[in-house]
Amino acid sequence: MTKLATGTKxxxxxxxxxxxxxxxxxxxxxxxxxxxxxxxAPAVAGSAIFLPKVFFGAVFDLAVGMGSDRIADRFPRRRWxxxxxxxAPLAMLAVFAVPHASQSxxxxxxxxxxxxxxxxxxxxxxxxxxxxxxxxxxxQERTELMAWKHGFTGVGVLLSSAAAPALVGRLGGDxxxxxxxxxxxxxxxLLCLFTAWRFAARIPDRxxxxxxxxxxxxxxxxxxxxxxxxxxxxxxxxxxxxxSYASFAFFVKFAMQRADAFAQIGVMSAIxxxxxxxxxxxxxxxxxxxGKKNTYVLAACGHGLVTLAWGQxxxxxxxxxxxxxxxxxxxxxxxxxxVLSLLSDTIADARTRLGENRAGVYSAIWSIIEKAGIAxxxxxxxxxxxxxxxxxxxxxxxxxAQSAQAVAGIVFSYATLPGLAKLVAAALIWRLxxxxxxxxxxxx
Numbered sequence: 001m002t003k004l005a006t007g008t009k010x011x012x013x014x015x016x017x018x019x020x021x022x023x024x025x026x027x028x029x030x031x032x033x034x035x036x037x038x039x040x041a042p043a044v045a046g047s048a049i050f051l052p053k054v055f056f057g058a059v060f061d062l063a064v065g066m067g068s069d070r071i072a073d074r075f076p077r078r079r080w081x082x083x084x085x086x087x088a089p090l091a092m093l094a095v096f097a098v099p100h101a102s103q104s105x106x107x108x109x110x111x112x113x114x115x116x117x118x119x120x121x122x123x124x125x126x127x128x129x130x131x132x133x134x135x136x137x138x139x140q141e142r143t144e145l146m147a148w149k150h151g152f153t154g155v156g157v158l159l160s161s162a163a164a165p166a167l168v169g170r171l172g173g174d175x176x177x178x179x180x181x182x183x184x185x186x187x188x189x190l191l192c193l194f195t196a197w198r199f200a201a202r203i204p205d206r207x208x209x210x211x212x213x214x215x216x217x218x219x220x221x222x223x224x225x226x227x228x229x230x231x232x233x234x235x236x237x238x239x240x241x242x243x244s245y246a247s248f249a250f251f252v253k254f255a256m257q258r259a260d261a262f263a264q265i266g267v268m269s270a271i272x273x274x275x276x277x278x279x280x281x282x283x284x285x286x287x288x289x290x291g292k293k294n295t296y297v298l299a300a301c302g303h304g305l306v307t308l309a310w311g312q313x314x315x316x317x318x319x320x321x322x323x324x325x326x327x328x329x330x331x332x333x334x335x336x337x338x339v340l341s342l343l344s345d346t347i348a349d350a351r352t353r354l355g356e357n358r359a360g361v362y363s364a365i366w367s368i369i370e371k372a373g374i375a376x377x378x379x380x381x382x383x384x385x386x387x388x389x390x391x392x393x394x395x396x397x398x399x400x401a402q403s404a405q406a407v408a409g410i411v412f413s414y415a416t417l418p419g420l421a422k423l424v425a426a427a428l429i430w431r432l433x434x435x436x437x438x439x440x441x442x443x444x
Contacts, residue, residue, distance in 0.1 A: 014152055016128075016156060018084075019128065020157060021185050024156065029168065030096070032249045039394070042387050042393060043383045045379075048110040054371070054376065057368065057371040060118055061126050062361075077200075078127075081193045087123065091186070093183050095113045129366065131203075132344055145344075154274065154277030162266040221365060224350055226349070234370065238373025239373040239376050241377065242374035244417075245378055246382040250413070251413075268322060271325045279333035280333050282330075296335050299333075299338065302331035310328070311415025343362070381413075389405050390402075
């Protein structure tokens with residue numbers, strides 16, 4: 001069995017930067033932008049994002065996933081990267097170009113542009129994830145591929161969570177600053193997807209070894225116990241991550257009481273990004289020795305406990321926050337890498353055991369869970385929690401402080417709820433995932 005060249009693995013994995021930017025920039029900045037710059041109430045802003053992100057995102061993901069399975073022999077999955085890349089700059093800029101108008105017009109604008117945004121995201125994210133499973137029949141090499149992917153996730157985090165907020169702050173934090181940042185992020189997405197497309201051409205297309213699932217066969221995916229368990233854990237993790245991620249800017253500004261919130265978000269996000277990049281090879285090494293299941297449990301528990309601890313240390317010196325950010329991101333690299341490796345093993349096992357090509361469908365369902373979970377946690381739940389705890393958008397727009405109750409709600413959103421959720425996900429994998437399947441090579 002011929003191993004893929006290191007350069008090919010790295011070049012294809014560059015596409016993950018675009019996926020991370022598309023996922024993280026709106027998750028981190030959009031709700032904060034709509035509330036503190038455009039003056040829209042958190043619950044209203046969250047609802048405007050939630051419906052297109054969840055409903056249309058699910059429809060687009062399934063359509064692209066099932067379609068890419070059916071036409072893979074005539075339209076290779078790598079070509080979807082080029083289509084998504086061309087549309088990426090327009091979609092990224094449009095979603096932040098909210099006009100100065102009545103709130104109803106602004107909400108309609110967010111709804112329409114985010115629908116375009118989610119269609120674009122589906123066009124490249126679902127085929128991209130499916131390709132990782134098809135690139136190698138060796139489970140260990142697939143783990144290595146996921147390590148490259150997760151390493152570039154760190155680069156994406158650096159750009160989306162450190163560089164983008166820092167640029168917004170440097171440009172003045174007004175509407176124009178967000179628009180300039182969105183335009184540059186969109187251009188970066190195009191460049192990364194084009195790079196992945198070029199390197200994907202070096203990888204031989206694997207011959208399809210099974211029939212694709214039709215729409216009425218879709219429930220069969222959840223009769224695959226391994227896939228169903230992974231999906232349940234992903235729902236818990238992504239909702240928790242969405243809640244925590246969308247609360248981050250609020251947490252730093254109002255709970256940690258940092259006047260230089262954007263600068264500190266940039267520093268901490270940079271620390272997290274480098275920890276993710278450095279941690280990925282470490283977790284490949286750990287997985288070889290402990291097994292994928294045990295490695296996931298270790299990393300998820302560590303992530304949850306550190307998150308809970310941070311919520312109790314809001315008044316600690318800033319260097320403590322830097323240390324917590326590094327440790328948290330290192331654990332995040334572990335469970336994030338391993339769960340994708342387990343997903344690729346499950347797709348390969350379905351191809352071998354059932355004789356069905358489920359790569360696109362499984363990847364579409366996974367993508368739906370990630371996007372819907374981030375949307376549910378990062379818009380609807382956070383918006384509701386902040387509003388319920390008394391967060392005052394008008395006061396935030398004026399630069400005034402929030403009430404103690406509102407700050408407690410922010411801490412609960414960023415640390416308490418996500419930390420507990422990660423412990424639940426770890427327990428789920430520990431009890432329900434069969435570690436005996438690890439290391440098996442699927443038939444060619």
